[in-house]
Amino acid sequence: MQELLLDIRGLRTQxxxxxxxxxxxxxxxxxxxxxETVGVVGESGCGKSVTALSILRLIPDxxxxxxxxxxxxxxxxxxxxxxxxxxxxxxxxxxMIFQEPMTSLNPVFTIxxxxxxxxxxxxxxxxxxxxxxxxxxxxxxxxxxxxRRVHEYPHQLSGGMRQRAxxxxxxxxxxxxxxxDEPTTALDVTIEAQILDLMRTLQDELGTAIIMITHDxxxxxxxxxxxxxxxxxxxxxxxxxxxIFGSPNHPYTQGLLQSLPRVDKDASGAKxxxxxxxxxxxSLLNLPAGCKFASRCPSVMPQCHEQEPPLEPVAPNHYSAxxxxx
Amino acid sequence: MAAETLLEVNNLKKYFPIKGGVxxxxxxxxYAVDDVSFTVDKxETLGLVGESGCGKSTTGRSILRLIEPxxxxxxxxxxxxxxxxxxxxxxxxxEMQIIFQDPYxxxxxxxxxxxxxxxxxxxxxxxxxxxxxxRVASLLQKVGLRAEDMRKYPHxxxxxxxxxxxxxxxxxxxxxxxxxxxxxxxxxxxxQAQVINLLEDLQxxxxxxxxxxxxxxxxxxxISDRVAVMYLGQIVExxxxxxxxxxxxxxxxxxxxxxxxxPDPTVTKKRIILEGxxxxxxxxxxxxxxxxxxxxxEKICEEEAPEFKHIGSGHWVACHFRPKA
Ligand SMILES: Nc1ncnc2c1ncn2[C@@H]1O[C@H](COP(=O)(O)OP(=O)(O)OP(=O)(O)O)[C@@H](O)[C@H]1O
Ligand SMILES: Nc1ncnc2c1ncn2[C@@H]1O[C@H](COP(=O)(O)OP(=O)(O)OP(=O)(O)O)[C@@H](O)[C@H]1O
Ligand SMILES: [Mg+2]
Ligand SMILES: [Mg+2]
Numbered sequence: 146m147q148e149l150l151l152d153i154r155g156l157r158t159q160x161x162x163x164x165x166x167x168x169x170x171x172x173x174x175x176x177x178x179x180x181e182t183v184g185v186v187g188e189s190g191c192g193k194s195v196t197a198l199s200i201l202r203l204i205p206d207x208x209x210x211x212x213x214x215x216x217x218x219x220x221x222x223x224x225x226x227x228x229x230x231x232x233x234x235x236x237x238x239x240x241m242i243f244q245e246p247m248t249s250l251n252p253v254f255t256i257x258x259x260x261x262x263x264x265x266x267x268x269x270x271x272x273x274x275x276x277x278x279x280x281x282x283x284x285x286x287x288x289x290x291x292x293r294r295v296h297e298y299p300h301q302l303s304g305g306m307r308q309r310a311x312x313x314x315x316x317x318x319x320x321x322x323x324x325x326d327e328p329t330t331a332l333d334v335t336i337e338a339q340i341l342d343l344m345r346t347l348q349d350e351l352g353t354a355i356i357m358i359t360h361d362x363x364x365x366x367x368x369x370x371x372x373x374x375x376x377x378x379x380x381x382x383x384x385x386x387x388x389i390f391g392s393p394n395h396p397y398t399q400g401l402l403q404s405l406p407r408v409d410k411d412a413s414g415a416k417x418x419x420x421x422x423x424x425x426x427x428s429l430l431n432l433p434a435g436c437k438f439a440s441r442c443p444s445v446m447p448q449c450h451e452q453e454p455p456l457e458p459v460a461p462n463h464y465s466a467x468x469x470x471x
Numbered sequence: 472m473a474a475e476t477l478l479e480v481n482n483l484k485k486y487f488p489i490k491g492g493v494x495x496x497x498x499x500x501x502y503a504v505d506d507v508s509f510t511v512d513k514x515e516t517l518g519l520v521g522e523s524g525c526g527k528s529t530t531g532r533s534i535l536r537l538i539e540p541x542x543x544x545x546x547x548x549x550x551x552x553x554x555x556x557x558x559x560x561x562x563x564x565x566e567m568q569i570i571f572q573d574p575y576x577x578x579x580x581x582x583x584x585x586x587x588x589x590x591x592x593x594x595x596x597x598x599x600x601x602x603x604x605x606r607v608a609s610l611l612q613k614v615g616l617r618a619e620d621m622r623k624y625p626h627x628x629x630x631x632x633x634x635x636x637x638x639x640x641x642x643x644x645x646x647x648x649x650x651x652x653x654x655x656x657x658x659x660x661x662x663q664a665q666v667i668n669l670l671e672d673l674q675x676x677x678x679x680x681x682x683x684x685x686x687x688x689x690x691x692x693x694i695s696d697r698v699a700v701m702y703l704g705q706i707v708e709x710x711x712x713x714x715x716x717x718x719x720x721x722x723x724x725x726x727x728x729x730x731x732x733x734p735d736p737t738v739t740k741k742r743i744i745l746e747g748x749x750x751x752x753x754x755x756x757x758x759x760x761x762x763x764x765x766x767x768x769e770k771i772c773e774e775e776a777p778e779f780k781h782i783g784s785g786h787w788v789a790c791h792f793r794p795k796a
Pocket of ligand 2: 487501502503521522523524525526527528529530686752
């Protein structure tokens with residue numbers, strides 16, 4: 146039995162906008178064990194980042210609010226911590242690599258300043274030790290000549306190096322949980338391969354548990370042990386990676402996998418027309434009753450438009466929210 | 472069956488001047504496209520892949536002369552595009568269209584979908600009034616939208632739908648060639664397949680040719696008949712798509728293919744992890760541009776640029792050591 150590290154239970158995060166109430170995260174539950182990598186996939190706007198920001202309590206309020214749920218980290222509900230206690234957790238026990246590196250690296254401070262600030266705050270190191278720690282962190286993520294780079298500003302680094310600097314910053318306090326929100330989406334494939342390789346190595350060495358948010362199922366197949374599939378603010382399927390790809394249960398997951406062109410398959414035989422999922426994602430402001438995927442589902446039944454299917458076990462460790470299983 | 476060449480690009484170069492100093496003189500150049508040659512046949516899709524900044528968009532835009540090439544020749548149906556004056560170029564644009572990456576930025580937000588799609592018909596005096604309306608309606612239906620959508624504005628549509636609007640506009644004049652510059656990169660996975668299928672259907676119906684630019688190799692391989700791989704302003708390899716995948720010759724192509732994430736956890740690949748970053752096109756490395764990251768590098772690679780040579784069956788490569796002796 147593995148050790149449970151982070152447990153998100155029934156999380157609901159909403160945005161109160163001029164256009165109405167957006168149920169961005171609507172009853173999401175998933176958990177993370179020590180040293181494990183969980184992959185979170187889903188369409189743009191389905192609530193992947195908002196879930197991650199909720200874990201760190203970084204939801205802008207207003208317009209956002211966590212209205213329900215629990216986020217249990219090592220036995221403590223983070224949603225009940227004081228702001229001061231939460232600050233101690235953030236960047237120390239749980240740290241995050243944000244979707245846009247330029248928004249989270251401060252352009253007016255050197256890379257070194259930004260890393261030393263975190264380690265001084267959390268680990269009480271003096272200036273010199275903190276700088277040494279920063280250089281060490283940059284070296285760990287494979288930045289050449291870290292002694293020099295540590296004094297440079299974010300704009301002086303290439304996209305790939307900036308992403309590494311972000312990882313260095315996120316890892317500088319040896320967090321137990323690393324939340325990586327699309328850490329490689331903006332990067333080229335050869336640089337992406339470097340970063341994924343780096344994350345795997347660091348996980349082996351430091352035992353960090355990782356929540357990997359991405360829309361790229363190729364990245365998920367490569368790095369995750371468990372996969373959470375989200376659709377319109379909900380988890381629709383969750384399973385070990387082999388089962389998600391080998392025997393997907395939810396029609397959305399099935400459709401997603403079939404719609405992907407694959408260089409390895411295409412090249413080996415006659416090309417086939419891609420399977421498409423018709424239609425588009427419903428607006429969060431105006432969600433239909435019942436299953437949110439019903440309007441695009443090839444196996445839709447009358448019941449699907451009326452009642453929302455619960456997330457239920459369909460095999461050991463494999464959960465799916467679909468009325469077809471009844 | 473001899474294929475008929477539609478587009479021929481010979482030794483295309485585009486250098487962007489870098490201005491600086493008090494009198495804003497030219498202090499250097501961005502060698503964005505540096506001696507690129509290829510052809511596109513009638514009804515064919517040529518894929519163009521490579522890392523960010525390697526010159527894919529610049530190549531695509533130069534062909535339509537949306538930017539003026541620094542040097543080189545472009546022939547469209549045998550006609551020298553680079554020699555055309557403004558008017559002749561405008562009428563040639565009926566035959567060559569472009570679809571952009573960003574479905575949000577590329578459509579005028581203040582125009583209705585009807586005027587966006589109908590505008591080329593008016594500019595080229597092909598249809599007006601009710602005839603134009605009819606043409607627009609049928610174009611919208613062709614790309615999977617509804618005739619009523621004509622009265623709406625771009626912001627009322629999703630990303631995939633906006634890309635369809637861009638496609639409807641691009642096919643309005645029955646072009647022979649469409650440059651597709653990352654047409655699905657900004658779209659969700661579940662929407663990408665819709666747009667790719669649409670492009671394939673239109674190609675079949677109208678015998679269109681595509682220059683399909685993308686950085687996603689899974690997508691490029693799927694849609695292309697042949698693929699050209701670019702690195703730092705140059706094409707390093709060009710081959711029929713299955714040959715390129717099954718028998719990559721250039722070390723860069725090899726690394727690129729090995730790095731493509733395959734959505735299948737049972738496939739374990741031996742990854743070639745390239746060291747370092749892509750060098751700057753302002754000051755490209757001497758000799759073979761790839762030598763700074765190449766695992767097979769030898770002395771000659773630093774000194775001499777390799778020739779882009781034909782190694783048989785339409786397979787071209789620029790490497791001193793390929794094909795293997
Ligand atoms: N500050 C905000 N104000 C209002 N709505 C918001 C805000 N932040 C997020 N949302 C809404 O919450 C929903 C979920 O957003 P989220 O960023 O979690 O999506 P995501 O799954 O991370 O998508 P992507 O793949 O595009 O990053 C979206 O519909 C978004 O519009
Ligand atoms: N108008 C311009 N002025 C100066 N430099 C430019 C201009 N347009 C492009 N460049 C430079 O030329 C090079 C090639 O750019 P290009 O946009 O063709 O790359 P790309 O392969 O399309 O990249 P991406 O995948 O990021 O779209 C880049 O270094 C870019 O910065
Ligand atoms: Mg996000
Ligand atoms: Mg481009």
